[in-house]
Every structure is written in C-alpha cells, then in structure tokens.
Amino acid sequence: MELWLLNFSKIAVQWINLRLHAYLLILCLCLNKCVFVTAEGRRPIYVIAHMVNSIYELDEYLARGANAIEFDLTFYSNGTVRQVYHGYPCDCYRVCDERENFARYLNHIRDLSNPNHVNYQKGLTFLFLDLKLGDVARKDKYKAGEEIAKYLITHLWNKDLSEPQIEVLLSVPHASDSETIKGVRETFTKSNRETTMQKLGFDVSLNDDLNSIRRMYSRLGVTSNRWQGDGITNCLRPFRDDSRLRHAVRIRDSGSGFIEKVYDWTVDTTSLIRRSLRSGVDGIITNFPERVVSVLQEQEFKDRYRLATADDNPFSRVSVGPFKTSVQTQKEQNYVSSVQEITVAIMGYFWDFYKLRIKRPATLFPFLHEFLKKTLPFLREYSNNLRRLSRKGLISI
Numbered sequence: 147m148e149l150w151l152l153n154f155s156k157i158a159v160q161w162i163n164l165r166l167h168a169y170l171l172i173l174c175l176c177l178n179k180c181v182f183v184t185a186e187g188r189r190p191i192y193v194i195a196h197m198v199n200s201i202y203e204l205d206e207y208l209a210r211g212a213n214a215i216e217f218d219l220t221f222y223s224n225g226t227v228r229q230v231y232h233g234y235p236c237d238c239y240r241v242c243d244e245r246e247n248f249a250r251y252l253n254h255i256r257d258l259s260n261p262n263h264v265n266y267q268k269g270l271t272f273l274f275l276d277l278k279l280g281d282v283a284r285k286d287k288y289k290a291g292e293e294i295a296k297y298l299i300t301h302l303w304n305k306d307l308s309e310p311q312i313e314v315l316l317s318v319p320h321a322s323d324s325e326t327i328k329g330v331r332e333t334f335t336k337s338n339r340e341t342t343m344q345k346l347g348f349d350v351s352l353n354d355d356l357n358s359i360r361r362m363y364s365r366l367g368v369t370s371n372r373w374q375g376d377g378i379t380n381c382l383r384p385f386r387d388d389s390r391l392r393h394a395v396r397i398r399d400s401g402s403g404f405i406e407k408v409y410d411w412t413v414d415t416t417s418l419i420r421r422s423l424r425s426g427v428d429g430i431i432t433n434f435p436e437r438v439v440s441v442l443q444e445q446e447f448k449d450r451y452r453l454a455t456a457d458d459n460p461f462s463r464v465s466v467g468p469f470k471t472s473v474q475t476q477k478e479q480n481y482v483s484s485v486q487e488i489t490v491a492i493m494g495y496f497w498d499f500y501k502l503r504i505k506r507p508a509t510l511f512p513f514l515h516e517f518l519k520k521t522l523p524f525l526r527e528y529s530n531n532l533r534r535l536s537r538k539g540l541i542s543i
Contacts, residue, residue: 189466190454192429193438194274196412197237199230200244201254205267208258211439213453214272214460215255216431219248221282225289227297232278237412237433238381239492252301259310272460273314274431276351279323291329299334303342313460315373317349321362328366347371347461351411353378356393360404371461372404373429377411380433383418388425395426398463406463415487416441423447426469437487 195212198204204215218232230251236242258267275294282290294316303309318326327348334343348368350359353376363372376391377383391410397403409429410422419441422430430438442451450469454460535541 187466188450188452189426189428189464190458191423191427191442191451192272192409192454192460193435194272194409194429194431195435196431196433197232197240197242197244199232200246201251203244204254204258207435208267208269210434210436212435213269213455214274214429215270216274216276217251218276218278219294220278221290221293223281223283223286225282225286225293227290227293237379240433248297249301252297255312256302256304256310259312261311268456270312271454271456271458273312274317275314276317277319277323277326279319279326284325287323287325288329291326291331292333294326295330295333295337298346299337299339299342303339303345309342311456313345313347315347315349315460317351317373317375319350319352321350321354321358323350324362324366327368331366331368344371347373347406349373349375351375353390356390356397363404371406373407373409374398374405375409375411375431377413377431380412380414383413384415388421391422391427392425399426399465401463406461413438420444420446423451424469428464434487 192214193212194214194216195207195210196216197218198207198215199217207215217230220228220231220233222228227248230246230248231244232242234242254265255270255273257263257265258270260266261268277290277294279287279290298314302312302314316327316330318324330346331343334340334346348363348371350362356374359374363369374394374397376388376394378386388410391408394405394408398405398408407428408426409431410425410427411431413419413422413430413432414434414437416437419430419432419438423441432438439453441447442453450466532541
C-alpha cells in the first residue's frame, strides 16, 4: 500500500510539473507578446527590393521576384513629411533621384495589396519604410512619428476603405531616434487603432550597438515586431564582415532576445547573397531581387528557404534547425561571377537612366537641378583654389 502511494505521488508530481511548465511557457510568450512559429524545415524569406521610390518602379521590381518593397521617406526640419525620395549619393549603379508623393504612394500600395482590386499583386507581402530623419531637429522627432502614423492611418489602413492585408516596418537610423517610434505608437493608440498597430514593426538600421538598441526597446515598452538589420551600401558591402549580422541571428535564436527577424543590406552579388543565407537571415535588401530568387533555387538552399507569402507573419520568430552546408566555396569562381555581375549592373544603370530619364524628359529637370546643386559648390571651391594659387605665382592660368 505504501509503495502504491509512493508511486502515485511521483506520478502526480510529474504531471503537475509538466502542466506547470506548459503554463509558464504560455505565460512567458503572452507577456513578451512574441509569436513563435515552428517552420516545416524551411525559413520564409523576404526578398526586399531596395530604394523603390516611385510608383513607376513598383511593378518592375515585383516582376523581378521581390516579395517586399523598401522605400525612403524624407522630412523637413520641423518633422513634417516631405516626399518619398533618396537623392545623391546612393548605391552604385542606381538612379538616385526618383521621387513620389507619400500619400499617392501609400494609396497605390493599398490597391496593390487589396485582393479585390484590379491591380492586386499577390506577391507583395511587406512594406519597409526607411525613415531619413537626419534633417529633422531633435525636438521634432516625435512630430515626425505623429506624421507617419497619420499618413498610414489615412492612406493605407483607412477604416472607410478596404483595409489591405499588408504589414509595415518603420526603420529609424539610430537608437537616438526613439522619439519617432514613440510618436508613431502613441498616435495609433490615441486614434483607437491598437489592433492595426499589430501590423506595424520597428527597426534600427545604421549599425548601432545592439545593446543600445535593446535598451531603447525596453525604454519604449516595445516587446514584439522587431527587425534588426546589418550592412552598408552595395559599393562597400564586399569589404564588411558579417560578425554583427551573425550576432543578431544568435540573439534572435536565443528565444528570449529582443529580435524577431534579421536582415542583411544591401546585397547584390550572388556570392554575398549565399553568405547571407548561410548566416540564417530572414530578409535580404537588394537591388537585384532576381539574383536572390535564383540562389534560393540552388541545391544548398532550396530545402532550407522558401519565399515568404501573405500567409506568413513578418513579425513572428521562426524556429528552424541551424544552417549547415557541405558546399565548399570557390574564391576564384566567386570573383569571376562578381565581376560579371558588376558589369551587368553598370550596363543596367545606363538602361535605367534611359528608361527613367530619357524616356521621361520631364524628370530630367529635377535631376539636373539636383546634380547642379550638389556639384556647383565643389566647382566654385575648386575655381577659388586655382585663383589663390595663381595669385601666389604657384601656377599660371
């Protein structure tokens, strides 16, 4: 009898411990507002087309294989929205001065992501806003956040119109720009749009210390929907190592970290695309989405990755096994491939310039104005230096 009671008590304790662990796990996930998804062996990946700053370019990049779009949003110094625009300098081999009205851009995105609209694009899953806050005064960073929220509520997620099933990531340059995130969140809350805010994520783009970013999220009370990128312009990407990127992936995979998704930018050559995929990223920002799609079909990656669809949550942390490869990289082959791709990119730049400027003459005037605005100060300084040297008799003009 005593033996039976002893065995029964052990079984009871084990059963209670099992239930307790299950409850604690559920409680932990709820408190952190973090969704864990166990993928069926393959990680959904976002191929993010870089610097798509005009409606004219949207269809092209989606046709080239992108399932997400990145664009740049500029501001006046007082925090009000200026326009969708990047300007010079920008990535190598790109026309930098495409521009668009922000409201018009969001209206078009709403149409593209609405299944009932004639222009519906099934492949468009995700929108990435690169917020150019460098010109905004520190005291007006919060106002910039308010402005962004009002535009999104009015032109993208308008209750009076069909609300599109698309998520948006807002990327601030530095952790010191936290007031912009605060302005966005509080404006959504004041507008009674807490449910819609679940479609909104945040990111710090310009390679700040990861601990500083963690402290920023903690201070703001942001406990979910957090992306983290690492990278640099495509002109310099081959010279930057991936140690910080892999550190971010480890934080994501720890399960208790402050990162749900990790992306690499701006990655254009197939050798660097492969390196990114081997590190276990969730997204790649690229000027050549077709190259990423092509690499994903290679034997090394096709069983480990798949293109994300509208059914995937871009803010959930996906659990898959660690990436292992038996493929040996061939440096000579990678070098030849990179040279070929750079040659194609240079040719592509001239085609883009013809397509975006020569075929659209009206856009040449803003381009020339921007070009002269950037170059004339340097030409004047150069001319003044020549005159000073001439007066000193060091050179003759």
